[in-house]
Amino acid sequence: MKPQVIIIGRPNVGKSTLFNRLVGKKLALVDDQPGVTRDRRMGDAEIAGLQFTIVDTAGWEDEDDLTLPGRMRKQTEASLEGADAALFVIDARAGLTPLDEEIARYLRENEVPIVLVANKAEGSAGESGVLESYSLGLGEPVALSAEHGEGIADLFAGLWPIIGEKADAAEETADYEAEFDEDAPLGPLKLAIVGRPNAGKSTLINRLLGEDRLLTGPEAGITRDSIAIDWKWTDPKAGPDDDGEREIRLIDTAGMRKKRNVTEKLEKLSVADARRAVDFAEVVVLLLDATQGLEHQDLKIASLALEEGRALMIAINKWDIAGQGGHDTPSGLFNGIKAALHDGLAQVRGVPLFAVSAKTGKGLDTMLSAAFELRENWSKRVPTAALNRWFDDAMEANPPPAPGGRRIKLRYITQVGTRPPRFVIFGTRLDALPKSYERYLVNGIRAKLGFDAVPVRVSLKSPKNPYNANKGGGGNYSGGSDKT
Template structure:
C-alpha cells in the first residue's frame, strides 16, 4: 500500500476525492461533446449554435479505468463583465480554483483564433496543468490546426474527435501523469471503505438447475428441500414451467444459514425434437430462468454420460454470461464411476475450451451424495463472477503479461496494447485498448483471456474481453457510438 493511500486511510478527514478536470475553450469548439463522450451519456446539450452551455456542469468520467470528475464550462467570450457572456466567462475563471487539470479545447478545423491565443495566455499565467486538446481533428482537414496549435506554448496537443471518439486513448496518456496517482488513491480508498463495510451481502443465491429431460432435476430439488415439493416420476418431461423455490441452506462446514432462490426448469431436448407448442413454451421458459440466474447447474444423467445436447446447453449458459457448474446425477447407479468422471471431465475441457476447469461434481439425488459440496461451490463461484479487480492491480498483471510474452509484429509492424480496464462484473468484462488490434492473432487473445482467468481468480466463470482500437476515419463503415470501435470479444 502506498504511503499516500495509507495516510488517507489513517486520517480522520474525508477520504481522497476523485481528481477534477475542467474543460475550457471558446464557444462551439466541442466542449460539451467532449464532456458527453467522457461521461458516456448525453448530459450536456449540444448544438451548432454557440453559447448553448451557460452554467458549469459536472459529471463522472472514466478513461481506461482512470476515474475523475469532469467539468463542462460556458464558452469563453471577450465581452464586458456585466453582460451575460461576461458573467459566463467569470464563472469559467472561478471554476479552475481547486481543479487538478484543465483541458483547453480548440477547433482544429477552424484553426487558431485571437480568442484562443487570449485563453492560452491566461492559462499560462495560472498555476494549473493544462492539456491542449485539438478537437475535430479527424481526417486531413484538421491537420493544419493541430500543427498550428503548437504555437500556443502549452505543449504537445492531443488530436481527437469528441464526436467520433478518436484519440481518447491519447487523452488518457496526457492526463495520466497529472491525475493518475490521485485517481488511483481515490479508487483504492473507495475499495478499502467498501471492504470495511461489515454487511455487503449479495442477496440470495439465484441458482437454476438445467439439463436434458429425466436427468433428475426435480428429484434433486426435492432432496435438497427435504420434501416432495415438485412432481417427479419415470416419465420424461413432467416439469413444464420453471418452478422457483426460496430456501435456506445450512452450510455444514461453517454452520452458516444461506438463502437460495432455487429454480427447477423443463428438460431441454434437441431443437429438432421439440415440435409441440407446449414444449416450445417450456423450453423458452427455461431459457428465461437461465437469464435471471447467477449460477446454473447443468445436471447430467450418469447412466447416459455427456451428450452433444449437454454441451449445447452448457454453451448457451456461458453465452448468457452465467456462472456454470456441472453435476453428474444418479452416481449411486453409475457403472465404472472413475472412468465416467474422467471421461466427462475431458469432454467438458475439450468441448468448452473457453472455460477449462469447470466445477464438476458427482451427486446423487437419491442418497444426497455431493449436494452440500455442490452448493458450497456455487456460492464461491458467484463470488468470482461478481469480483472486480482494482485498476492498478489489473494493469500490473497486464504489464507483466506483455513483458512475458510481447504481442507479435505481423508484417513487421508491432501491435500496441496500451491499457486494460474492467468494464463490469456478473460476468466479468474487460476492455483492452490499443492500435492495430485487427492484426492481433486469436492465439494471443486466448493468451490474455487465459491469463485473466488463471492469474486474477476467474478460473470457473465466463470472462468477456473486448479489444478496442481508435476509429479509422477513412473506414467506409464508420459510425458514431462509443469511444472506440472495432475489435473483438472473447469469453
C-alpha cells in the first residue's frame, strides 16, 4: 500500500486547497467560510515521483465531543491511526493561535511523524508567521502557498525522509502486480448513495463498513463533499468455489433538496458535487426515509440518475421504525411506494425496490447482491444475430404504422454501446414513427433481452439520399439523420 499522509489543522488554514494541489484536481470543496470539510477525503498524490495517499480532514475545533464540531474533531483524530505522516498546516499570515498550540501539543503526544506546513506564506505578509511557528517545537516549517503552488519542492524534502522508502516499495509492488497478475479481478462496483438530506446515507455506509467512517448526526446536511471509500464486501450467497469477496467503491453524497430551497453558495457546490458523483457511478441507490415516504424530490433525483444513464435501485431506509406514529403498515407503505414509482418513473418500469435499515443492517446484503446483478445487465451486450431475431419478431407481432398510407420501414437494429446499453435502429420515414411505437420497442428490449430496469438508449437513423445535396453521384448511402 502507498504511504498515507494526513492533513491536519484548524479551520480555514487552506487544508483542502493543499489537498487539491497535491492530487492535481479540484476534488475537495473550497470556500472562504470555515468548516467546509467535514468528512475525510482521500486522493492519490504525487510530488516529483513520490507517490502517496493524501487525506483531507475537517478543521480541528476545541468543542465538546457531542457537538458537530466535536464529532468532526474525533473523525480527524481517528484519521491519525495507521498514518505514516501528518502535515500540520498553519496560516502564516494569521500567525500562531492558541488552537494551533493545542493541536501541536496533541500531535507531539502521538507517534505519527509531523511535517509543519506554514501555508499562505507567499510574499512578505507571511514571514513573521513562518518564524513564529518554530516555537511549536515541531522542527523547521515548510513555507508554501497551496493556492499558487509555491514551496511544493520543499514539502517533498520534508516528506521524503519519512515516507520515501515505503513509497518506493509500494511502487515496485504495483509494477510487479500489473505485469504478472493475469487473473486480476474486474474493477470495483461504483455504488453511489443519493437522496434527500437526513435520509441516512452516511449512516448506511458506516453500517456497511462496520465503523464510524463518516460523520453522522441528527442535523440535516452534515455531508458536503462526495466521499468515495474503497471496500470489500463478502457475499453470503457465494458458492463453495467462490470466496465471495467483492470490491465496491462506496460513494456518499450530499443531500439534494428542492432547487428553490438551495440558496447558499456552499450547498450549491455540494449538490453539484453530488451530481458529478452520479456521473461517475455505475449503480445509483436512491435512499428514501420510511418515516417520510416518497416525495416529488425523490422522483426528480431518480430521474437525474436515469437521464445520466446510470443503473438505478431504490432502498427504503429506517425500516425498523416504518409505520410508527402513522396509519400505514410497513407492507402498505412498501406497496404504496412501489405503485408511486410505477407511475412517477414511466421511462423505466420495475426499478428494484428494497426495504433496509442502516441501524440494524436489515436488507443490506440483498441490496448489494442485486446491485452487482444490475451492473451486469447494465454492461451486457447482445449478439447482433439474436438482437435482430427479436427485432423481426417484434415487428411481426406489431408492425410499424403506415401514416398517410405510406408504411414506415424499419430495416435492422444494432447495439452500439453499453453502460448504459445503446441501440440504433435503421429505417426510412422515421420522423413519422410515433413515440408509442418507440416505447414498444424499448420495453421489448428490456423484457425480452434481459435488461429489466436498466435505462436503455435507442436512436433512429435514416439514410440520406446521396443525390439530394452531394456533387457528383455515387451509389452508396452516407451519413444519416438521427432521432433519439
